[in-house]
Amino acid sequence: MTDQHIPTTGSEPEADRTVVVERLVSAPREVVFEAFTSVDHLSAWWGPDGFTTSTREFEFREGGEWIFTMHGPDGTDYAEWIRxxxxxxxxRIVLLHGEYAGDPNAFDSVFTFDEVGAQTRITLSTVFPTKQLRDTAVxxxxxxxGGAQTLGHLATYVEA
Structure with a gap:
């Protein structure tokens, strides 16, 4: 199966399928960006409150994959896949995120890193294939x- 962008019905505007979360981080953008580049970094901060990750595969390059499991605070495991x-x-980092390669419900996420003086504004914009999938996620x-908590963990990590 391919991991191309999932087509929509055409009747749902992108704004109705999108979630945007941002955070101002007290660290230079190179440092904030670097927190995405290795599994050691990501494992230290990725996910909402109470979640941890276990990585099976990780290759940070265009076309590379991160295959991992998120462990919820209630003991539930969530299969995760990122290209x-x-x-x-x-x-900027653009990724496709689902439960597995070829997941028909996979969504596109874009992280942008903007300098604001000595700080960095990180914006996470996620576009779901349908409004229903977006509404379910929310x-x-x-x-x-969860996005705000994840960016909060990133901020704590890079500000330390």
């Missing part, structure tokens, strides 16, 4: 809160 689609150091999986 790094575009990496522009230290400005309502059932608390995607906005």
């Amino acid at each position: 790094w689609r575009e990496i522009v150091t230290p400005e 309502e059932e999986y608390h995607a906005i809160e």
Whole structure:
């Protein structure tokens, strides 16, 4: 199966399928970007409150994959798969994220890193294939809160 961008019905505007979370981090953007480049870094901060990760495969390059399991605070395991689609150091990372390669519900995420004086504004914009998948992620999986918590963990990690 291919991991091409999932087509939509055409009747749902991108804004209705998108979640955006941002955070101002007290660290230079090169340092914030670097926190994505190795599994050791990512394992230290990735995920919402109470979650940890176990990595099976990791290759940070365009076309590379990160295959891992997120372990929830209640003991639930979540299979995760990321393909790094575009990496522009230290400005932008584009990825496709699903449960597995070829997941029809996979979504596109873009991390942008903008200098704001000595700080970095990191913006995470996630576009789901459908509005229903976006709404499910927000309502059932608390995607906005989880995204904010994840960026908070990133900030704590790079500010230390």
